[in-house]
Amino acid sequence: MDPLDPPSIPAPIAQAQGLVKRYDGRTVVDHIDLTVQPGECFGLLGPNGAGKTTTLRMLLGLTPPDEGALSVLGEPIPERAREARRRLGIVPQFDTLDPDFTVRENLHTYADYFGLKGRARRQRVEDLLRFASLESRRDAPISALSGGMKRRLTLARALINQPELVVLDEPTTGLDPQARHHIWQCLRGLLKSGTALILTTHYMEEAERLCDRLAIIDRGRVVAQDSPQSLIRTHIEPHVLELDGPTAMAWLDAQTGDLPARLWRMGDLALLYTLQAAPLTAALEQAGIRYLHRPANLEDVFMKLTGHELRD
Amino acid sequence: MSAFPLPRLSLRFIPVWRRNLRVWRKIMVPSIMGNFGEPVLYLLAFGYGFGRLVGDLGELPYMVFLASGIVCSSAMYTASFEGMYSAYTRMSEQKTWDGMLGAPLNLDDIVLGEIIWAATKALFSAGAILVVAAVLGLISDLRALLALPVILLAGFCFGACAMIVTAVSRSYDFFLYYFTLAVTPMLLLSGVFFPLEQLPTAVAALAWALPLVHVVEIVRPLMTGAWPSQVPLHLSVILVYGLVGLTVATALLRRRLMR
Numbered sequence: 001m002d003p004l005d006p007p008s009i010p011a012p013i014a015q016a017q018g019l020v021k022r023y024d025g026r027t028v029v030d031h032i033d034l035t036v037q038p039g040e041c042f043g044l045l046g047p048n049g050a051g052k053t054t055t056l057r058m059l060l061g062l063t064p065p066d067e068g069a070l071s072v073l074g075e076p077i078p079e080r081a082r083e084a085r086r087r088l089g090i091v092p093q094f095d096t097l098d099p100d101f102t103v104r105e106n107l108h109t110y111a112d113y114f115g116l117k118g119r120a121r122r123q124r125v126e127d128l129l130r131f132a133s134l135e136s137r138r139d140a141p142i143s144a145l146s147g148g149m150k151r152r153l154t155l156a157r158a159l160i161n162q163p164e165l166v167v168l169d170e171p172t173t174g175l176d177p178q179a180r181h182h183i184w185q186c187l188r189g190l191l192k193s194g195t196a197l198i199l200t201t202h203y204m205e206e207a208e209r210l211c212d213r214l215a216i217i218d219r220g221r222v223v224a225q226d227s228p229q230s231l232i233r234t235h236i237e238p239h240v241l242e243l244d245g246p247t248a249m250a251w252l253d254a255q256t257g258d259l260p261a262r263l264w265r266m267g268d269l270a271l272l273y274t275l276q277a278a279p280l281t282a283a284l285e286q287a288g289i290r291y292l293h294r295p296a297n298l299e300d301v302f303m304k305l306t307g308h309e310l311r312d
Numbered sequence: 313m314s315a316f317p318l319p320r321l322s323l324r325f326i327p328v329w330r331r332n333l334r335v336w337r338k339i340m341v342p343s344i345m346g347n348f349g350e351p352v353l354y355l356l357a358f359g360y361g362f363g364r365l366v367g368d369l370g371e372l373p374y375m376v377f378l379a380s381g382i383v384c385s386s387a388m389y390t391a392s393f394e395g396m397y398s399a400y401t402r403m404s405e406q407k408t409w410d411g412m413l414g415a416p417l418n419l420d421d422i423v424l425g426e427i428i429w430a431a432t433k434a435l436f437s438a439g440a441i442l443v444v445a446a447v448l449g450l451i452s453d454l455r456a457l458l459a460l461p462v463i464l465l466a467g468f469c470f471g472a473c474a475m476i477v478t479a480v481s482r483s484y485d486f487f488l489y490y491f492t493l494a495v496t497p498m499l500l501l502s503g504v505f506f507p508l509e510q511l512p513t514a515v516a517a518l519a520w521a522l523p524l525v526h527v528v529e530i531v532r533p534l535m536t537g538a539w540p541s542q543v544p545l546h547l548s549v550i551l552v553y554g555l556v557g558l559t560v561a562t563a564l565l566r567r568r569l570m571r
């Protein structure tokens with residue numbers, strides 16, 4: 001390579017700059033900047049109503065932004081959203097499977113929307129039935145499927161065009177652990193084959209396991225954007241002590257202000273965030289208080305950045 | 313973006329249309345039975361029952377007069393039903409449109425596909441009546457076949473108007489207003505059951521401003537062995553209603569769904 005060449009930075013697969021969306025004068029997406037690199041799994045976390053779905057809808061050209069610039073797969077959005085959608089897959093927050101069709105017919109019809117024909121279409125439909133482990137339910141009506149099966153079919157449908165990017169809005173909400181692991185398995189397979197993912201989730205474990213980078217959004221703003229590990233490292237103390245019950249609370253109340261930790265308390269539950277656990281655990285042991293000592297995780301970061309109060 | 317952008321027409325409406333055809337094929341037998349059954353009942357009940365009382369209308373036996381009217385009204389009803397109840401179900405209840413919007417289809421493609429599908433169903437049902445009329449000997453000659461493209465255009469027109477109602481509807485109840493305030497008056501005023509000359513001039517003038525009478529004016533001569541007159545005028549009225557309907561419906565639906 002010519003040493004004078006600038007280092008090649010891969011073009012982002014999706015990019016939003018200063019994205020704004022208002023509904024009835026209320027700003028629900030408030031100057032969001034996002035960059036998603038090819039092949040990466042990018043997560044959007046945020047409380048209910050934070051603006052995740054609205055952001056994705058703008059990204060997909062399903063609603064025009066009020067301000068800001070957007071490009072997905074090199075196409076300006078919303079001007080060329082249709083061309084972008086030709087090359088991406090969508091798993092919406094709420095299933096939009098066609099109840100007038102069986103499992104197989106759903107895939108078949110969706111392939112038709114993408115212009116797939118003949119042998120290629122039949123082959124793709126068969127491959128995806130296998131991918132979603134729905135071969136034995138191929139002729140079942142949608143109403144006969146479990147929640148997990150519907151979600152798998154929706155994911156399979158999103159892959160009909162072998163997309164370069166798949167956008168998933170809460171892909172595993174409402175699923176049992178087995179079904180969730182199955183979807184994770186599928187998503188890991190996609191990442192391995194180089195497909196980029198943008199996903200929203202309320203499950204911190206899901207985000208920690210799958211996402212290379214994620215943005216935490218709250219009230220339409222990005223409050224942090226980084227890898228899960230960096231977010232934990234930079235935004236929160238590494239040790240967490242969980243206390244609960246009246247004895248523990250009484251002990252806490254007796255501590256006069258010099259606790260070497262950040263305290264969060266609700267009712268009979270308290271979380272102590274600290275840089276050094278040893279002095280606290282020693283004190284707790286001495287007082288005979290039961291506690292749980294664990295490393296800080298993404299949920300702690302999320303709660304710290306978005307607050308503990310209920311949303312919506 | 314301007315407030316009232318024109319619909320972008322494209323052949324991408326075809327997969328939308330084909331989706332509806334595929335569903336229709338699954339229930340083809342009862343659909344076709346319905347297409348034949350109802351008009352036969354109408355023709356027999358009105359034609360024989362009423363026809364005895366009415367006798368001939370000018371040169372035409374009442375049954376012959378009525379058959380051509382029912383072909384047109386059936387196109388109107390079928391397209392209106394499909395453009396309202398069925399399209400609304402797919403848009404709102406089944407989220408079929410949302411699914412399509414995840415594919416490389418635009419709302420414009422979906423609206424156009426739905427309206428052309430409504431026209432297709434109008435063609436099926438009016439075509440079935442044409443067959444029944446032919447079997448009963450109520451058709452003069454092969455000119456009746458020329459009624460088919462007119463019926464398709466009429467179906468497009470009524471489907472497009474119905475789609476406007478769908479665009480502003482918040483529930484199924486709303487469709488009743490349109491039937492009561494638009495479809496039924498049009499049915500009664502447009503020369504389907506009796507000649508327009510029977511109406512007071514002011515009412516007739518209103519009828520001429522609506523599309524159905526123009527459909528009847530072309531289809532009736534074609535089915536009764538004559539050449540219609542003023543065809544460009546009649547076709548223009550039907551076409552204008554259709555195109556305005558398509559434009560307004562697309563704009564309203566964009567505002568409703570792409571917000």
Ligand SMILES: Nc1ncnc2c1ncn2[C@@H]1O[C@H](COP(=O)(O)OP(=O)(O)OP(=O)(O)O)[C@@H](O)[C@H]1O
Binds near residue numbers: 048054093
């Ligand atoms: N079409 C709309 N019209 C009016 N308000 C809307 C519309 N769509 C979304 N909103 C509002 O915008 C805000 C953000 O909604 P959005 O669906 O993007 O949140 P979310 O982060 O996806 O939430 P959840 O986790 O519950 O899915 C909410 O307050 C919602 O009520």
Ligand SMILES: [Mg+2]
Binds near residue numbers: 052053054093169
């Ligand atoms: Mg959402």
